[in-house]
Amino acid sequence: MEWIQENNRLKKTFKFKDFVTAFGFMSKVALLAEKMDHHPQWTNVYNTVSFELSTHDAGDVVTDKDHKLAKAIDAAAS
Numbered sequence: 001m002e003w004i005q006e007n008n009r010l011k012k013t014f015k016f017k018d019f020v021t022a023f024g025f026m027s028k029v030a031l032l033a034e035k036m037d038h039h040p041q042w043t044n045v046y047n048t049v050s051f052e053l054s055t056h057d058a059g060d061v062v063t064d065k066d067h068k069l070a071k072a073i074d075a076a077a078s
């Protein structure tokens with residue numbers, strides 16, 4: 001699955017083999033989000049992590065910052 005843009009959100013869901021692997025990925029994303037000063041809206045259920053990215057400061061729309069974070073998230077997952 002790729003990132004899809006709908007309702008002013010950039011969305012993607014990642015599935016891992018188990019919770020520990022999913023949480024390891026989330027730890028990486030937390031650090032890179034902090035470094036980028038751009039933070040995802042996300043949910044985690046067991047081995048699944050879902051993102052809905054938008055830029056609150058820009059009025060909750062998708063900006064270049066979200067596209068950059070999406071790329072970094074993909075890199076963290078691979």
Ligand SMILES: C[C@H](O)[C@H](O)[C@H]1CNC2=NC(N)=NC(=O)C2=N1
Pocket residue numbers: 037038039040041054055056057058
């Ligand atoms: C003060 C701080 O730089 C801002 O509040 C940053 C933090 N992280 C953020 N994350 C997201 N997703 N959108 C923002 O507008 C945003 N703003």
